[in-house]
Each structure stands twice: as C-alpha cells, then as structure tokens.
Amino acid sequence: EVQLVESGGDLVQPGGSLRLSCAASGFTFSSYWMSWVRQAPGKGLEWMANIKEDGSEKYYVDSVKGRFTISRDNAKNSLYLQMNSLRAEDTAVYYCARELVHSGIDWFDPWGQGTLVTVSS
Amino acid sequence: DIQMTQSPSSLSASVGDRVTITCQASQDISNYLNWYQQKPGKAPKLLIYEGSNLEIGVPSRFSGSGSGTDFTFTISSLQPEDIATYYCQQYDDLPITFGQGTRLEIK
Numbered sequence: 001e002v003q004l005v006e007s008g009g010d011l012v013q014p015g016g017s018l019r020l021s022c023a024a025s026g027f028t029f030s031s032y033w034m035s036w037v038r039q040a041p042g043k044g045l046e047w048m049a050n051i052k053e054d055g056s057e058k059y060y061v062d063s064v065k066g067r068f069t070i071s072r073d074n075a076k077n078s079l080y081l082q083m084n085s086l087r088a089e090d091t092a093v094y095y096c097a098r099e100l101v102h103s104g105i106d107w108f109d110p111w112g113q114g115t116l117v118t119v120s121s
Numbered sequence: 122d123i124q125m126t127q128s129p130s131s132l133s134a135s136v137g138d139r140v141t142i143t144c145q146a147s148q149d150i151s152n153y154l155n156w157y158q159q160k161p162g163k164a165p166k167l168l169i170y171e172g173s174n175l176e177i178g179v180p181s182r183f184s185g186s187g188s189g190t191d192f193t194f195t196i197s198s199l200q201p202e203d204i205a206t207y208y209c210q211q212y213d214d215l216p217i218t219f220g221q222g223t224r225l226e227i228k
Contacts (some may be wrong), residue, residue: 035217044208044219044220044221044222045157045159045165045208045210045219045222046219047216047217047218047219050217059215059216060216061216062122062216095164095165104153104171105170105171106153106155106212106217107155107167107170107210107212108155108157108165108167108210109166109167109176110164110166110167111164111165111166112164113163113164114164
C-alpha cells in the first residue's frame with residue numbers, strides 16, 4: 001500500500017524554525033517528484049514546493065522562497081521541509097504528496113494525512 | 122501566477138441531483154487541470170486528471186470537461202458520500218495553483 005506519513009508539526013514562536021518529515025512506503029520513492037502543500041485553518045490548498053526524483057531540481061512558491069527548503073533522502077525514503085523565519089500566516093496543516101510528472105501530466109496522488117504547524121507567541 | 126476561480130464557493134443539493142462546478146483560469150492552460158475531493162478532516166484525493174480523465178477507482182458519476190480557460194466538474198447523481206470540498210488545480214505553469222474550493226452540502 002502506498003503510504004505517506006508526515007511528522008514534525010508543532011507550536012512554534014514567530015521567527016522560529018521547524019523541520020517537517022514525510023516517510024514514504026509502498027512505492028519506489030526515488031522514482032517520483034514530491035511536493036509539500038499546505039492548508040491554513042478553514043482555507044484552501046496552497047502548493048509550497050516540489051523536488052525532482054534525484055533532488056537536482058527544486059521549486060518554491062514566492063511566499064516561502066528563502067525561508068523554506070525542501071529536501072529528500074532517497075536512501076531513507078524520506079522528504080523534508082525545513083522552515084525558517086516562521087510567521088503567523090504559515091500556520092497550516094502541511095501535506096506531503098507524491099507528484100506524478102510526465103509528458104502533459106502532473107498530479108498529486110496520494111497525499112499524507114498532514115501535520116499541523118502553529119506559529120504563535 | 123495563474124489564478125484559478127471556482128464557482129460557486131458553496132452549493133447545497135439533494136441526493137440524486139446533478140451538480141456542476143466551474144473553474145476558470147486566468148490564462149489558457151490547455152487541459153492541464155486536475156480535480157480533487159477533500160472530505161472533512163481528510164487529505165485531498167485525486168478524482169480527475171488532465172481535465173477529463175477519471176482516476177482509477179473513482180465512480181463514473183464524476184466527470185470533468187473543458188480546455189483553455191473554462192472547465193467544468195460534474196456529479197451526475199449526487200450521493201450522500203459526495204459531501205466534501207472540491208478543488209481544481211492547474212499545472213500549466215509554476216507555481217502550481219488551486220481554486221479556492223467549492224463546499225458541497227446535502228439539502
């Protein structure tokens with residue numbers, strides 16, 4: 001069974017840092033792009049960042065460039081999101097998602113269950 | 122960034138009704154559009170990819186159509202288990218963007 005399990009969410013003060021992890025199982029992790037998508041409480045979905053199969057390419061939404069870093073360890077079947085300089089508006093459930101990228105195709109499936117990050121003093 | 126505008130934002134319908142949600146892109150995205158279903162407290166689930174292709178295992182009452190800037194998502198006969206929020210998502214250009222969501226309720 002394909003499974004993604006996020007961890008690392010917590011309550012953190014503004015300006016603080018946090019590292020999220022996503023453990024993948026049930027598929028060949030090193031063969032897929034991976035993404036982070038977040039959802040603020042009661043709000044819609046916002047794509048954050050993605051990373052190529054071998055980690056050679058990374059892309060970010062403008063609002064987190066320079067603050068967040070996506071990375072992966074294919075030997076550990078794990079995806080990470082290092083979040084620095086956190087702001088109240090970063091409060092959200094963070095999902096990792098497997099991203100199928102192919103000619104004319106790009107979708108997220110499956111998604112993890114999410115991990116909650118709360119930025120507050 | 123490509124803006125995705127869904128309408129309506131919320132919708133109340135009866136079991137058995139035909140339900141239609143629209144998604145408009147701020148520029149031509151060809152058919153580079155997916156639809157997701159998110160039930161309360163759960164992660165999103167892919168329903169439709171490339172504008173009109175049904176994901177394996179998804180009931181045939183769900184369908185998608187459109188290309189360019191205007192897209193439609195349809196449930197042909199609403200079932201109680203379809204209560205959820207539905208999102209469109211474009212992948213024509215980075216950043217990948219989602220519509221604001223359509224919350225579907227049973228009347």
